[in-house]
Amino acid sequence: MAIQNLPQNKSKNKYIGAFGEKVIADFLQSRGVSIVERNWRVKEGEIDIVAQLPNGIFAFVEVKTRSSLAFGHPLESISNDKAHRLQRLALAWLATHRAFGAEFQIDCAAVLIANDGQHTIEYRANIL
Amino acid sequence: MTLGQSLGVALMGLDGHLVAVEVDIADGLPGYALLGLPDAALTESRDRVRSALVNCAESWPNRKVTVSLSPAWLPKSGPGFDLPIAIALLAAQQTIPEEKTNNVLYLGELALDGRIRAVRGVLPSLIAAYKQGIKIAVVPSSNRLEAELMSEMTIIPMDHLRALLCWLRTGERIEVPELALAPTADEEILDFSDVAGQERARMAAEIAAVGGHHLLLIGPPGAGKTMIAERIPGILPPLMRAESLEVTAIHSIAGGLSARSPLASSAPFIAPHHTATRAAMVGGGSHQIKPGACSLAHRGVLFIDEAPECGLGVLDALRQPLESGLITISRNIGNVAYPARFLLVLAANPCPCGKFSGRGRNCTCSSQQVRRYLGKLSGPLMDRIDIRVEVESLSRVEMMQSELGESSATIRKRVIAARDIATRRFSNEAWSLNSEIPSRALRTTYQPERAAMNFLHNELDREQITARGLHKVMRTAWSVGDLVGHVQPTLADTQKAFALREGISL
Numbered sequence: 001m002a003i004q005n006l007p008q009n010k011s012k013n014k015y016i017g018a019f020g021e022k023v024i025a026d027f028l029q030s031r032g033v034s035i036v037e038r039n040w041r042v043k044e045g046e047i048d049i050v051a052q053l054p055n056g057i058f059a060f061v062e063v064k065t066r067s068s069l070a071f072g073h074p075l076e077s078i079s080n081d082k083a084h085r086l087q088r089l090a091l092a093w094l095a096t097h098r099a100f101g102a103e104f105q106i107d108c109a110a111v112l113i114a115n116d117g118q119h120t121i122e123y124r125a126n127i128l
Numbered sequence: 129m130t131l132g133q134s135l136g137v138a139l140m141g142l143d144g145h146l147v148a149v150e151v152d153i154a155d156g157l158p159g160y161a162l163l164g165l166p167d168a169a170l171t172e173s174r175d176r177v178r179s180a181l182v183n184c185a186e187s188w189p190n191r192k193v194t195v196s197l198s199p200a201w202l203p204k205s206g207p208g209f210d211l212p213i214a215i216a217l218l219a220a221q222q223t224i225p226e227e228k229t230n231n232v233l234y235l236g237e238l239a240l241d242g243r244i245r246a247v248r249g250v251l252p253s254l255i256a257a258y259k260q261g262i263k264i265a266v267v268p269s270s271n272r273l274e275a276e277l278m279s280e281m282t283i284i285p286m287d288h289l290r291a292l293l294c295w296l297r298t299g300e301r302i303e304v305p306e307l308a309l310a311p312t313a314d315e316e317i318l319d320f321s322d323v324a325g326q327e328r329a330r331m332a333a334e335i336a337a338v339g340g341h342h343l344l345l346i347g348p349p350g351a352g353k354t355m356i357a358e359r360i361p362g363i364l365p366p367l368m369r370a371e372s373l374e375v376t377a378i379h380s381i382a383g384g385l386s387a388r389s390p391l392a393s394s395a396p397f398i399a400p401h402h403t404a405t406r407a408a409m410v411g412g413g414s415h416q417i418k419p420g421a422c423s424l425a426h427r428g429v430l431f432i433d434e435a436p437e438c439g440l441g442v443l444d445a446l447r448q449p450l451e452s453g454l455i456t457i458s459r460n461i462g463n464v465a466y467p468a469r470f471l472l473v474l475a476a477n478p479c480p481c482g483k484f485s486g487r488g489r490n491c492t493c494s495s496q497q498v499r500r501y502l503g504k505l506s507g508p509l510m511d512r513i514d515i516r517v518e519v520e521s522l523s524r525v526e527m528m529q530s531e532l533g534e535s536s537a538t539i540r541k542r543v544i545a546a547r548d549i550a551t552r553r554f555s556n557e558a559w560s561l562n563s564e565i566p567s568r569a570l571r572t573t574y575q576p577e578r579a580a581m582n583f584l585h586n587e588l589d590r591e592q593i594t595a596r597g598l599h600k601v602m603r604t605a606w607s608v609g610d611l612v613g614h615v616q617p618t619l620a621d622t623q624k625a626f627a628l629r630e631g632i633s634l
Contacts, residue, residue, distance in 0.1 A: 073190040076158045083157060108157060122190075127157050 020065025020111035020119075021048050027109075027121055033059070040093055047089050058104040059125070060090040065111040074110040075124065083128055132219030134229045135262065136197075136212035137253035138204040141417055141457075141464030142377055144249075144256020146233075148198045149209065151216040156192035164197030167205040167415045173238075176207070177214045180238040184289045189221060203461045205416045207237035208247040211266070214238060214289065215296075224296045233257045233265040242289035246270035251390075252377040254278040266292060274380060274390035277373065318359045321535040325526035329356050332517040332628060334539055337363045338546040339562030339607030341600075342450065342472040342512060344435075346502075346631075347519030349482045353475040356519065357399075357431045360473060362536040364395040364428070365544045371427050374467060378419050378426055396428035398470075402437040406445045410468075411457050417464040422449050425470035435474040436504040443509055446472065450512045453564075474513070476502065485520060511596055514563070514604050516631035546610035562606040567599045576605050580622035587626065601625045 025035050028051050036058070037050040049061040062082075064074035071077075086106050094100050110122040132151045137144045147164075160174050178188050195213055197204050212234040219229045235253055237245040250271040257265060258281055267275040269287035276283050284301075286292040291302040320330065329345060333356055336343045343360075345353040367375060375392040379385050385392075400408060400421040407413075411420030422430055435443060449455045453469035478484040479498040484491040491498075551560050559565065565574055575581060584601060587593045593601065604625035605617035614621060626632075 073158060075190060078157050080159075124155055124157065 016065050016067060016113065017063075019113075020109075021063045023065075023111050023119060023121065024061060024063045024109045024123075025049055027123070028059075028061070037093075042089070042092060044092065045085060045089050047086070047093060050093060056103070058090075058094070058099070058102055059107050060086060060093065060104060061107045061109055062086055063109045063111065065113065067113045069112070074112065075108055075122065078108055078127075087128060130220045130222060132216040132221070132229065134212040134215040134219060135231075135233045135257070136209050136235065137233065137256055138197075138202055139249045139252055139256075139381065139416075140202070140462055141419075141466055142252050142381065143464075144253050145199065145202055146257055146260045146262070147202070147204065147209075147212075149212040149216045150196045150198060151213070151220040152194045152196075153189045153217075153220045154192045154194065158190045158192070160193045160195070162195045162197075164200045165203040166197065166209075167203065169207050170204055170209055173207060173210045173213055176210050176238045176240065177217065179240040180210070180242045180289055181214060181217065183240065184242040184293065186218060186223070186293070187221065189217070193217070203415070206247065206249075207245075208235050208249070208253070210238040211236035211244060211289075211292075218293070224293065228296045231262060231264065233262045235265065235271070236268045236286070238289060244268045244286050244288060244292070248383045249377075249381045250274045251277060251373070251380045254281060254283075255373075255377065257281075274376070274385060277376060277391055317362050317536065318355075319362065319536045320359050320539055321532040323352055323355055323359065323533055324529065325522050325533070326352055326356065326519060329517050329519050330533065330539075332515045333360050334363065334543060335604065335607050335611065335628065336360070336471060336473075336515055337539075337543045338611055339514075339550070339603060340469075340471050341514035341563050341604050341607065342474075344474045344476065344505075344510075344513045344516045344631075345519050346476050346478050346485075346516070348485050348521050349477060351519045351521050353519050354431075354433055357429070357433075357473045357475060358397065359536060360429050360431075360471070361395045361397040363540045363543050364471075365540070365547055366394055367392065367427060375427050378423050378466065382419050382424060384424070396425055397431065398425035398428065399431040399433065402432065402434045403439065404442060405439065406442050409442050410445050410449065410455050411464075411466055412459065414459060415461065417457050417459055417461070419466045420455070422446055422455060422468040422470060423466035426467050428470060429473055430470040431473045431475070433475045435476045436501055438504075443474075444506055447508055447512065472513070474505070476505065478502070478518075485518065511594060512600075513629075514600050515628045517628065518631065542611060546607065549610045549613070550606070562603050562610070565603055565606070570599050570602050574602075574606065576602060576609075576617035576622050577619060579619040580605065580617055583619060583622060584626070592630070593626075597629065601629050604628060 032054050033051045035051050040047045040050060047060050048063045051059045051061060053059055066074045090104055094102055105126040106128050108124045108127050111119055113119045130153050134149050136147045136149050138147045162171060181188050215229055215234055218224045235247055235250060237247050239245055246268045250267055251274050254265055254275060264282045266284045266286055269285040272285040295301055337360060347353050372392050375396060398421050409420050409422055411418055411423055449468035454465055455468045456463055456465045479491060479493040479501050481492050484493060484498050550562055554560050584598055588598055605622040608621040608624050609617035
């Protein structure tokens with residue numbers, strides 16, 4: 001799958017972001033992970049993907065998509081603070097879905113889109 | 129995920145500890161943790177190492193990097209760990225062979241483009257590593273001459289990270305152009321023949337040089353006190369190899385070695401200004417305990433001009449090293465002992481206006497001022513001074529003398545001959561200088577003639593001299609005797625030593 005016909009305006013970033021999240025969702029499903037919810041949004045922030053692993057553990061995935069390395073590696077933009085914010089969001093999701101106390105982990109995924117439209121994936125599980 | 133290791137050295141004073149630099153690259157968010165009590169310069173190493181690696185076309189792991197400097201309790205400082213960290217990082221990524229990182233010591237600061245920069249304390253670091261069985265060391269090219277003083281080790285000078293990696297991977301050395309060794313142009317040596325007259329001060333300086341006795345020069349401004357003091361290193365014998373390694377190691381830590389001729393071969397001359405603080409004099413510092421003036425003057429001359437103008441307690445801080453030849457500095461991060469066996473030369477004016485000497489005709493000071501001025505040199509300190517000599521203004525006759533005084537070379541020959549006698553005499557003892565004879569040995573084996581001892585005991589009875597003073601006179605008497613070739617100090621030698629100590633004109 002290659003990305004094509006990128007719009008050259010502000011909606012480009014949104015487009016790239018959505019593309020990356022789709023890539024990761026497909027990647028997870030191909031590994032037998034079920035996607036529970038996408039783009040869960042509350043006032044405090046957003047969880048890109050909520051997934052459930054085959055062993056029942058919930059995985060909350062933050063996806064970073066970049067079309068160039070000019071601003072550093074995508075995963076570098078996730079600071080310690082941000083990782084902990086993700087943890088709070090995860091707890092909030094579990095609370096609203098009456099699954100408080102369930103085992104969960106925070107994952108990060110990077111999607112790099114090369115100039116020719118090909119992409120590569122890096123997936124880091126359980127980053128905390 | 130992967131582990132890498134290399135070796136560096138952390139210095140605490142002159143003592144080095146071998147430090148294992150371990151790098152672990154684990155899954156997780158990109159991050160960098162540096163463990164093992166690093167100081168500010170060492171914490172910044174992360175950014176230097178990263179830029180250097182990237183600019184040498186090496187990869188920087190976008191993972192969780194943990195760098196541990198072990199032993200963890202030892203505080204580490206300075207940029208010298210850049211190179212071992214870079215090597216351990218590459219070893220963790222398995223891009224360099226392991227056998228080249230386990231038993232090799234790495235020293236060097238990295239520039240952002242990968243050049244390897246000079247660091248301080250190379251010689252003491254190598255000595256420490258060698259003691260712990262390390263045989264090969266990679267050092268910055270600019271430290272090469274200093275490193276090669278440690279001839280027991282294989283020294284690999286490198287000026288660029290790329291050259292180093294090429295050597296690690298292929299075993300090939302990119303040819304480093306030999307540094308053109310300029311023949312160590314003898315630094316301008318000040319000669320005693322420049323000093324007109326001042327026979328008594330010359331003799332005092334010579335005796336001080338023979339036995340390592342401490343000297344006080346008192347005289348009006350312009351009489352030549354500084355001239356004489358500056359010329360004392362020129363009449364001291366050259367340093368022996370063990371001594372010069374000691375001196376070089378201390379100066380290496382202080383960062384004062386010349387790149388061209390790092391090995392200190394002649395006695396150092398250190399002249400701190402009289403506004404120096406106590407820490408400047410004895411050494412100090414909170415992160416890294418650096419040697420002070422008295423350690424830099426180890427095996428040489430510590431000259432303090434205008435001694436009574438020194439701050440309160442600065443001179444008295446020298447009392448301990450004067451006794452023990454060692455200064456122990458205690459700070460938050462630990463205790464450090466630096467050797468400090470120096471020849472102390474103090475210079476002072478006789479009074480605030482400086483003219484209270486000779487007939488003292490032009491002195492404008494009150495008698496109280498005069499007394500108070502030299503009183504600033506404390507009793508306990510003065511008790512440790514072996515030779516006190518007045519340097520008079522030159523008279524017209526002395527100025528007119530056309531013949532030059534003796535040259536430093538002539539005096540030095542006599543000094544070396546006298547020191548040889550002393551060294552032979554002490555060949556079975558733990559010391560080699562007359563000023564170092566322990567008091568117990570002075571009372572038993574190394575007594576002057578009976579007549580001389582009677583004279584000294586009389587002076588002791590009359591309370592003209594303290595017990596320490598008595599021993600000091602005996603030591604100086606040995607030097608006086610060695611200069612004229614006496615087997616044992618005679619009454620005349622001893623009286624001369626006594627007169628020198630008390631500042632009496634002969």
